[in-house]
Amino acid sequence: MRISTTTLESYRLFMQPDQEWMTEQSLIDTISGKFVPTEAVLRGKAFGEIVETPEAYAVPGGYQRGGYSFSAETMAPVFALIDRRGLFEVKAIRAYGPHDVVAVADHLLGTHLSEFKTTGSTFDFDKYAASCQWKFMADIFDPATITYHVFPLDDHGNGVVEVKTPESFRLYPYAALHQDCCTLLASFVGYVTAKGLDTLLNARQQEAA
Amino acid sequence: MKIIRASEPIDVAHPVFLIFGQPGICKTSLAYSTADPLLLDFDAGAHRAANRRDTLQIGSWADVAELMANHDALTPYATVIPDTVGRCLDVMTADIIRDSPKLGPNGNLSQQGWGVLKNRFRTWTSSLRALGKDVLLIAHDKEDKDGDVRVVRPDIVGGSYGEVMKVADFVGYCYMSGKDRVLDFNPTDRWVGKNPANWAPFKVPPIGKATTFMAELFDLGRLALGRISEGSAKVTTAVDEWRTAVAAMTSAEEINRAIPEAQALSPILAPQAKKLLMDRAKALKLVWSPAASAFVIPQPVAAAV
Numbered sequence: 226m227r228i229s230t231t232t233l234e235s236y237r238l239f240m241q242p243d244q245e246w247m248t249e250q251s252l253i254d255t256i257s258g259k260f261v262p263t264e265a266v267l268r269g270k271a272f273g274e275i276v277e278t279p280e281a282y283a284v285p286g287g288y289q290r291g292g293y294s295f296s297a298e299t300m301a302p303v304f305a306l307i308d309r310r311g312l313f314e315v316k317a318i319r320a321y322g323p324h325d326v327v328a329v330a331d332h333l334l335g336t337h338l339s340e341f342k343t344t345g346s347t348f349d350f351d352k353y354a355a356s357c358q359w360k361f362m363a364d365i366f367d368p369a370t371i372t373y374h375v376f377p378l379d380d381h382g383n384g385v386v387e388v389k390t391p392e393s394f395r396l397y398p399y400a401a402l403h404q405d406c407c408t409l410l411a412s413f414v415g416y417v418t419a420k421g422l423d424t425l426l427n428a429r430q431q432e433a434a
Numbered sequence: 435m436k437i438i439r440a441s442e443p444i445d446v447a448h449p450v451f452l453i454f455g456q457p458g459i460c461k462t463s464l465a466y467s468t469a470d471p472l473l474l475d476f477d478a479g480a481h482r483a484a485n486r487r488d489t490l491q492i493g494s495w496a497d498v499a500e501l502m503a504n505h506d507a508l509t510p511y512a513t514v515i516p517d518t519v520g521r522c523l524d525v526m527t528a529d530i531i532r533d534s535p536k537l538g539p540n541g542n543l544s545q546q547g548w549g550v551l552k553n554r555f556r557t558w559t560s561s562l563r564a565l566g567k568d569v570l571l572i573a574h575d576k577e578d579k580d581g582d583v584r585v586v587r588p589d590i591v592g593g594s595y596g597e598v599m600k601v602a603d604f605v606g607y608c609y610m611s612g613k614d615r616v617l618d619f620n621p622t623d624r625w626v627g628k629n630p631a632n633w634a635p636f637k638v639p640p641i642g643k644a645t646t647f648m649a650e651l652f653d654l655g656r657l658a659l660g661r662i663s664e665g666s667a668k669v670t671t672a673v674d675e676w677r678t679a680v681a682a683m684t685s686a687e688e689i690n691r692a693i694p695e696a697q698a699l700s701p702i703l704a705p706q707a708k709k710l711l712m713d714r715a716k717a718l719k720l721v722w723s724p725a726a727s728a729f730v731i732p733q734p735v736a737a738a739v
Contacts, residue, residue: 242582312673317705335666335673336702350596351587354626367701369662370630390549394600397630399620 226414226426227325230361232256236413237357256422268293268378268386269343273331276303276341277313292384299388306374306391308334319365321410328365338368342375348392357409363398364406371396448563449655450601451648452519452628454573454588455608459615460484461517461572463641464608468513468570469649474498476521484641492522495529502561513652514562519571519598520590526558527551543592552597559601568652571602575625586625604628604655608638631658673706680710686720690728 232255238244239252254260262270271291275282279300282288287296311334318327332339340359353359359371373396377389417423455461462483465473473480473489480489488511492498501507508514516522530550531538537547562569573588586607590598599605605628606619615638619629631654638644676696683689689711696707715722720729 312706312709315705315709335670350599399629
């Protein structure tokens with residue numbers, strides 16, 4: 226099977242006993258590639274694209290992308306956090322036995338991997354630290370550090386996006402990381418096989434081969 | 435002015451450690467094993483510790499402010515230990531509300547007040563590092579229930595928990611395993627941790643013998659962070675060399691010839707080299723042919739008759 230780290234994170238969230246917002250149908254939609262982006266996701270996507278290539282979306286006084294506007298002033302602290310000597314959107318694949326896991330790092334500079342996340346709510350360290358996304362990133366890319374830059378966005382309902390104070394922190398690979406990834410992957414494979422979704426993921430692997 | 439290039443390592447001279455664990459597990463005694471420590475006794479519990487060293491009892495933030503204003507008083511100390519960081523934040527909170535009552539209606543911080551607390555804590559730890567001090571944060575533990583799983587975290591209130599976890603370079607959980615005290619920096623599904631040095635769990639020596647335990651960990655931690663920086667600088671140099679070489683490529687053949695070499699690189703370097711090759715191929719308007727497993731010049735589409 227060919228599986229993305231995003232799909233694995235959706236599965237991990239679904240399996241959390243106390244969570245109620247990730248329904249099984251939305252997980253299956255994610256696995257099947259039927260994901261319908263929310264407003265917040267679209268806003269985050271526009272933000273990410275501007276971060277990667279600001280010159281492509283520059284307009285007088287700021288940036289525009291996907292129907293969202295960001296002032297130069299609101300983006301300045303964001304750009305200050307990012308070393309543009311690094312590479313954006315770097316993809317890697319690692320085989321876990323017969324399965325391929327695909328990861329795309331938002332930014333890589335040397336052995337430092339950075340992920341850019343946007344949120345509409347208050348910063349929650351544990352939400353990111355518990356995520357399997359950074360663990361797979363660490364297992365696949367073998368970086369020395371993983372830095373999360375979390376950007377709270379608010380468009381006040383009018384498409385003019387304000388970026389509030391970013392929160393940045395580092396996480397590090399640890400001894401049992403590979404085993405943790407293998408355990409989650411095995412659980413996921415068992416789930417999709419039981420649900421009959423494995424054909425779809427196998428087909429993706431064959432297409433990519 | 436010294437500009438450090440991306441290809442040069444940056445020393446992390448003064449890391450921040452956070453050690454958390456249940457009350458009575460000798461966290462404070464362990465803290466006294468740092469180099470030239472000054473323990474800021476926010477919890478009024480230092481009298482119970484073994485191997486006691488210099489201690490400043492903190493009644494209010496004014497005591498800390500006085501210390502920070504008097505650099506001579508801090509000069510003899512290499513390590514500053516807020517014990518506990520949870521109580522330290524309580525004292526800082528009280529000071530914020532005393533200064534600006536609007537930030538703490540009914541004695542509880544407003545949203546803006548939490549922001550001020552986070553900023554003040556961050557600034558304070560930065561100041562200590564700037565003064566050349568190592569910082570060891572001590573915290574009690576707190577067990578939260580995540581479904582059927584119990585997760586142990588540092589007992590730090592509200593939004594400041596995230597700030598402390600952000601500031602700390604190393605986060606270790608101290609617990610009893612049989613008769614042994616263990617200090618583990620690895621995160622697990624049962625506790626949080628940060629382990630830049632990739633250390634295996636430590637069996638902590640008996641307190642009487644652990645007089646330099648944390649001082650040695652700080653030194654090892656410094657070395658580990660230095661190695662991370664050095665390793666990254668080497669990879670950055672290698673990526674720069676690839677960048678230069680790839681920029682000079684002008685044909686599909688040159689790019690295709692470089693692919694096996696890129697694939698053979700280390701897991702951190704290979705994706706970066708491949709990304710440079712793909713971007714170059716795109717700039718040269720080449721396309722990937724799955725059949726040929728290579729970049730090719732796109733064939734012109736035959737004109738419709």
